Amino acid sequence: MDGTIAQEIVQSSSNKMPVIFITANHDVAFAVQVMLAGAVDVLPLMPTEAELFDAVNNAFSLDGKQQGKTAATTQFAERFNTLTQRERQIMTAVVKGSLNKQVAYALGLSVITIKMHRGSAMRKMGATTFADLVKIAGVLGLLDSQDDAVFEDSADIAA
Structure with a gap:
């Protein structure tokens, strides 16, 4: 052969x-x-x-x-599959560079609520720092996907 x-x-x-x-x-x-x-x-x-x-x-x-x-x-x-839809949405947006207040504005939620979901996602994913969460997202291919929009229109967001 x-x-x-x-x-x-x-x-x-x-x-x-x-x-x-x-x-x-x-x-x-x-x-x-x-x-x-x-x-x-x-x-x-x-x-x-x-x-x-x-x-x-x-x-x-x-x-x-x-x-x-x-x-x-x-x-x-497997850990990502345990996240709620909202936690996935917020995790994906923030690891791609959106600020908490941008995500909050786009979703019609408070910044506190975004931080709560982000923290919950970090715990479930086993990330102790935001940098860990970004690394995990990279391994999962979330940084490459175009599925969820990055909320960038900060001109419409009150400071």
Whole structure:
């Protein structure tokens, strides 16, 4: 079986594991191709013990980090699902840069109510600081989404 086909099979499975290519082909274009496809290393056909050890150690390290990220994302998603719709709405708006008073004005609520929902969302998400909440939102992809508007029209908001 061609190594690139084996790599495609491994990468398409739900249990993605790191791939190290050992090949007689020392073509840079080939190495770039397989690395872009997800290989963590490309070694010569007869690697030294040190090269092989380093490559496997690096692959395990990268795999552990990826599994940790996946577990964290799953945990944060489960926590996010426990939020009320209002808590989700407010969390999304504030992590995208809206001020409490902007969100309050846009939703027709008091700033105190916004702070209460924001605090509740932070507790449920396990965030001890606002920076933690922003990091969690980044992991969840909330900062990338265009679903909820950022309330920016501060000209209409009384200071």
